[in-house]
Structures are given as C-alpha cells and as structure tokens.
Amino acid sequence: MADVFYVSGSQSEGLNARLYISERKDLLEKLESLVRKERAVVVRAPPQSGKTSLLQLLKARTESKFGDVFYISLAGISGHSFEYMWYQHYHDVSMERLNSSKPTLLLVDEGQSGFHASDLTLWAKIKSAQAGGMLHIVLVSSFGGDEGDTDEGELPATPVIFKPSCAVTIRPQHGCGSSGLYLQFSNAECMELWENWCKFCAFVPSNNDILYYVMEVGDRQPGLMTHMLDWLVRGTFNDKNWDDCEEFAKSELLSERFMASLSEIRSISTFRNMYWRPEYAGILSKLLGSSSALGFVKKTELSSEELRAANKLSRRGQLVRTKAMNFMFPSPLHRHYYASLCATATLTLPQVQTMGIESFLVHVIQRMSAGRLACSESLATEDGTIYERQYQNEFYRTYCTLLDVPMSPDVGRLYGVAGYVDFYLADLKWAFEIARDGIKLGEHLARFELRGRYHALISKGVVKKYVVVSMDATGVVYKDEVGLVQVIFADGYKTATIYPSGQEVSTSYYGGIRGIAK
Numbered sequence: 318m319a320d321v322f323y324v325s326g327s328q329s330e331g332l333n334a335r336l337y338i339s340e341r342k343d344l345l346e347k348l349e350s351l352v353r354k355e356r357a358v359v360v361r362a363p364p365q366s367g368k369t370s371l372l373q374l375l376k377a378r379t380e381s382k383f384g385d386v387f388y389i390s391l392a393g394i395s396g397h398s399f400e401y402m403w404y405q406h407y408h409d410v411s412m413e414r415l416n417s418s419k420p421t422l423l424l425v426d427e428g429q430s431g432f433h434a435s436d437l438t439l440w441a442k443i444k445s446a447q448a449g450g451m452l453h454i455v456l457v458s459s460f461g462g463d464e465g466d467t468d469e470g471e472l473p474a475t476p477v478i479f480k481p482s483c484a485v486t487i488r489p490q491h492g493c494g495s496s497g498l499y500l501q502f503s504n505a506e507c508m509e510l511w512e513n514w515c516k517f518c519a520f521v522p523s524n525n526d527i528l529y530y531v532m533e534v535g536d537r538q539p540g541l542m543t544h545m546l547d548w549l550v551r552g553t554f555n556d557k558n559w560d561d562c563e564e565f566a567k568s569e570l571l572s573e574r575f576m577a578s579l580s581e582i583r584s585i586s587t588f589r590n591m592y593w594r595p596e597y598a599g600i601l602s603k604l605l606g607s608s609s610a611l612g613f614v615k616k617t618e619l620s621s622e623e624l625r626a627a628n629k630l631s632r633r634g635q636l637v638r639t640k641a642m643n644f645m646f647p648s649p650l651h652r653h654y655y656a657s658l659c660a661t662a663t664l665t666l667p668q669v670q671t672m673g674i675e676s677f678l679v680h681v682i683q684r685m686s687a688g689r690l691a692c693s694e695s696l697a698t699e700d701g702t703i704y705e706r707q708y709q710n711e712f713y714r715t716y717c718t719l720l721d722v723p724m725s726p727d728v729g730r731l732y733g734v735a736g737y738v739d740f741y742l743a744d745l746k747w748a749f750e751i752a753r754d755g756i757k758l759g760e761h762l763a764r765f766e767l768r769g770r771y772h773a774l775i776s777k778g779v780v781k782k783y784v785v786v787s788m789d790a791t792g793v794v795y796k797d798e799v800g801l802v803q804v805i806f807a808d809g810y811k812t813a814t815i816y817p818s819g820q821e822v823s824t825s826y827y828g829g830i831r832g833i834a835k
Contacts, residue, residue: 332373335543337513339506341371345378347498348485352422352453357446359428359479360457360500362487363634363647364583367500367539368457371485372424375455383453384419391439392427399431399438415442421452428458429634432476440476447477459584459634487538487637487647501537514546520562527566534570536611536648544582545650548575573661579654584634584647589658595676599623600630604646605656611637611645612652619644660684664720666744674747674782675802675817677719682786682804682815684715690810705753708788709739712751716740729771732779736770741780748774748783754791761785762800 332338348371352358360368372388380386389406403412415421423442431437446452458475481494489499502510511528515521522528535541549566569575579585600623604612619627631638637645646652659680669677695707709726716724728741728748740749748771752761762785764771774780783800790806794816803816 332370337510337517337546338370339502339510339513339539341374341502341506343503344371344498344506345374348375348455349379349382351483351485351496351498352455355447355480355483356449356452357443357454357477357479358456358483358485358496359475360455360485361475362459362485362500363637364459365538365540365544366487366584366647367502368459369426370539371500372426372455372457376424379422382420383422384417384451385414386422386424387415388424388426390426391430394430395433415452418451423452423454425454425456428456429460432458432474435476437476443477460632488536490640500539502532502539502542503537507532507537507542510542510546518550522563524563527563530567530570533610534649534653536650538648540582541648541650544578545570545575548578573657576654576657579650585651585654595672596622597626597630598676598679600627600636600644601655601659604636604644605652605659609645610649610652613643613645616642616644661718663718666720666722669720670745674745674784678749678784678786678802679815679817680719681712681715682813684718685711685813686715687810690806702754702790705751705788708753709751712749712786713740729774732774732777734771734773736764738764738771738774738780738783746779746781748780750783750785752785752787754789755787755793755795758785758787758795758798758801761787762798765800 348358360371362368376386376388387407387410389402391402394402400412415423425439431439442452443454443456446454456477481490482496484490484496485498485500487500489495489497489501507528511525531542531545535545549569580589599620600614603614603618603623607613614627616624627636627644628638630636631644635647637647639645646655664677664680672680689711690703690707693703693707695704696702697704713724713726722742722744724740724742726740727737729735729737738748739751741747742749748765750761750764750771752758763769765775765780765783765785766772771780771783775783784802785800787795787801787803788806789803790810792805792807794803794805795801805814805816806812807814
C-alpha cells in the first residue's frame with residue numbers, strides 16, 4: 318500500500334478538500350490502462366489545467382491495485398538530488414522500494430523543476446520503466462520540449478523523450494500516434510462538476526447558461542472552471558435570491574474584480590511579469606489580433622523573432638503549441654485577461670526606460686480610442702481628416718493612462734528655444750512631435766536636425782531621444798525616415814498600422830485601436 322500522499326502544486330491547486338469535483342472516472346480508467354501498457358507517461362500542460370488533481374484522483378484509484386503508490390513533488394529541487402527529494406517525502410522508506418518485484422506506481426509532480434539536471438536519478442528510472450519491468454511512472458510537467466527544441470540559455474528540454482502515444486495533453490491531439498487522452502473536461506464531466514457545485518451552493522438554476530459560459534471561456538479546463546465557480550462562491554453567490562443568482566453570476570464574471578483575480582492563476586501570473594518586455598510584444602500583439610477566441614496564430618505568420626518568443630512561452634506553459642507549430646493562448650480566459658491588461662495596466666518609469674521610446678509609443682497608440690477619433694468634429698471639411706490638435710489631445714490622454722509621470726506639452730521657451738516641441742517627458746529626456754497626414758512632415762523632422770528650431774534642446778542635453786509621430790488617415794507610407802514613426806489609420810480609425818523607423822510590424826487588438834505592436 319502507498320505511504321503518505323503529499324499535496325502538490327500551489328496550495329490552491331488540486332482537490333484540497335474540495336466540496337465539489339468531477340471524479341473523472343472514464344479518464345482515470347483510460348489513464349491507468351495507458352500507464353500499465355506504456356509504463357512511463359507524461360502529462361504536459363500549462364499550470365492549473367488539472368494536472369495536480371488528476372494525480373490525486375489517480376492515486377486514490379490505484380493505491381489498492383499496485384503494490385506501492387508513491388508521490389513526489391520536485392518543487393524546490395534546485396541544487397538537490399532526487400534522493401534528497403525522496404527523503405523529504407519518505408524519510409522512513411528506502412528508495413529501493415522502487416525496485417520491488419511487485420507493480421509499483423511513482424507519481425511525480427512539478428517535473429519541470431528538475432529538467433535542469435540531466436543526471437537526476439529520476440530520468441534513469443523513467444528510461445528503465447520505458448524498457449519494461451514492474452515500475453510505472455506518471456510525470457507531470459507544466460512545460461517542456463523534445464531534445465533540440467530549446468534555445469541556448471533558455472528553458473531546458475524534457476530530459477527523457479516520450480512518444481506521443483505516452484503523452485496526456487491539455488486538448489485532444491490529432492494523429493495516429495496520439496494517446497487520445499487530454500485534461501479538458503468532457504461534456505459529461507462538466508455537467509457532473511456543475512451539478513455538484515449547484516448542490517454545494519443550494520442553487521437550482523433555471524437553465525445551464527452559466528455552465529455553458531464557464532465551459533466556453535474556461536476551455537473546459539478543470540483549474541479555470543473551478544476558479545470561476547469558486548469566484549462566484551466568494552462573491553456570496555449562495556446569499557442571493559435564486560431569481561438574482563444568474564444575473565449576479567454574469568455580472569461578476571465580467572467584472573474588473575474577477576479579471577484582477579485571474580492574476581492568481583500561475584499560467585497568467587508568470588507571463589504577466591514578462592508582458593511589457595519588447596521581445597514578447599510581437600507575438601502577444603498577433604495573438605490578441607487574431608479573430609479566434611484562443612488567439613490562434615500560424616507559424617508562417619510569425620517573424621523569426623516572434624517565433625523564438627512564441628517557442629519560449631510555449632515551453633514556459635504560457636502558450637499552447639499545436640503539432641503543426643501553430644500557437645494559441647491556453648484558454649479564451651487567458652486572452653480576455655491579457656486584452657484587459659493591455660487596455661488598463663500601468664507602467665513604471667524603469668519599465669518604460671527599458672522598453673525604449675518607440676516600443677512605449679506603440680503602447681500609447683494602441684490605447685487611443687477609435688470612437689473619439691471617428692466622432693471628432695475637429696475637421697476642416699465634413700469629409701476631411703481631423704486636425705493635429707485632436708491627435709495631440711488623444712495622445713496625451715492615453716499617455717496618462719499608461720504612466721503616472723508628468724509629461725509637459727509645448728516645451729522650449731524655458732530652455733531658450735524658439736520653437737515648442739509638442740510633448741516632453743523630462744524624467745527620460747524624451748520628446749514627441751505630432752504631425753498629421755504627411756503635412757509638412759519634412760519640416761517636422763528638420764526641426765530636430767542641425768540648425769533646426771529644436772536642435773538646441775539636443776545640443777544642451779535636454780532631449781536625448783525623440784520621435785516625430787505622423788498620424789495619417791490618407792494611407793501614404795514614408796519609409797526609411799530616421800526619427801519617424803508612422804501611424805496609418807483605416808476603417809474609420811478602427812484599425813491602425815504602425816511603422817516604427819519605417820518598418821511595418823505585427824497586428825494587435827488592445828481594446829481601442831486594432832494596431833501594430835513591435
């Protein structure tokens with residue numbers, strides 16, 4: 318019989334005495350059969366997608382069927398051996414028990430924590446199990462890749478190669494070599510979870526609309542669905558009158574409070590800290606710009622830099638990569654969160670300084686309101702384009718939503734300069750000049766050049782970096798202009814293509830403008 322079973326993952330993950338669950342009997346039966354057949358199986362999926370609870374359920378199912386069932390988490394293994402981790406879990410049990418002549422099952426959680434150590438005893442055990450014998454192993458990992466599928470200095474590949482027939486994934490994998498097992502709830506399991514949740518809340522729904530929404534947005538993933546249902550319980554759902562419950566649920570799951578709560582999800586919180594880094598902006602931009610609910614993007618649509626970033630994120634469990642090398646968010650809920658983050662999050666001055674003036678400018682433009690621009694009456698004629706001042710006002714408004722550091726308009730006279738640069742960010746010594754529709758564009762650029770009216774700001778060290786931002790609704794693109802960033806609006810200002818330094822970059826949708834991000 319198995320010894321003590323230790324809870325894995327974070328304290329909020331897994332079963333952890335949950336009062337409503339799906340027992341997943343059909344999946345467990347198939348998984349047990351797969352483990353007995355293949356002896357070594359990997360469960361690889363993003364954080365909080367149901368891996369830990371699956372291990373817990375599998376242990377409960379198999380502890381009377383195997384001679385021993387052991388559980389070990391590799392969380393915290395850095396700098397330690399597998400033997401050390403074994404002792405932390407089973408200090409009074411010899412590891413020789415894994416060599417028993419009786420069928421033995423070893424469940425390993427947080428496997429990715431040990432990928433850095435290619436000489437870990439565990440990997441030899443897995444290879445031995447793959448070759449045959451009485452030891453059976455289930456390895457759970459939130460990321461990983463095959464050998465040769467990682468960039469130097471980045472996350473390590475899985476030290477042991479698993480055939481597709483030995484892998485359990487987040488979603489169904491098509492192909493003759495697939496195991497056919499995946500972590501997503503089946504429709505029947507979703508209904509089982511829903512019915513148990515309703516019993517727990519003493520709630521009698523008039524329909525299943527809430528369930529269907531949670532299923533769709535949470536992609537039928539156990540961790541996401543239970544997070545959404547837990548949120549409703551936290552929101553005193555069971556204190557509401559039955560007639561009010563459904564409306565309350567709909568409003569809560571669309572609220573800013575709920576969106577903020579998603580930062581508790583590990584597959585979101587990790588990437589959230591990398592979100593502002595320029596190297597990830599391109600892939601994030603294209604994912605958010607996709608018409609798919611999951612932000613589906615094909616490999617062929619990515620530049621080499623974007624593909625590199627996408628592969629990094631998939632190995633971190635932040636994106637899902639298909640067999641055909643296409644990329645998507647782990648769920649529609651992830652996409653909702655990042656779209657909200659892009660539209661509402663604020664930056665610190667060090668973050669802005671790190672990303673650089675052009676990357677920061679892209680974030681400002683992506684928050685500009687298509688409605689404000691399209692409905693403006695700041696026009697020379699009824700069918701004309703809007704005046705420069707309207708662009709300046711909108712630019713300043715969106716800047717203030719991103720960075721809580723004063724930016725001054727019309728700066729120059731204070732420093733003895735004849736002209737007035739449109740906007741000056743003193744803390745970084747950055748200057749922004751706004752132009753429109755290519756009108757006097759050469760003149761705007763010349764102002765920063767030698768003998769130009771703004772050049773004294775540069776020579777005196779007041780301005781270290783500058784950009785001329787041409788807001789354009791005419792569609793004319795001016796390439797290879799130093800210091801020029803063009804914003805080409807289309808479709809009634811609903812879309813925009815941004816050309817930093819004369820180079821077109823990738824499409825995104827950040828709530829206001831469907832734009833382009835570096």
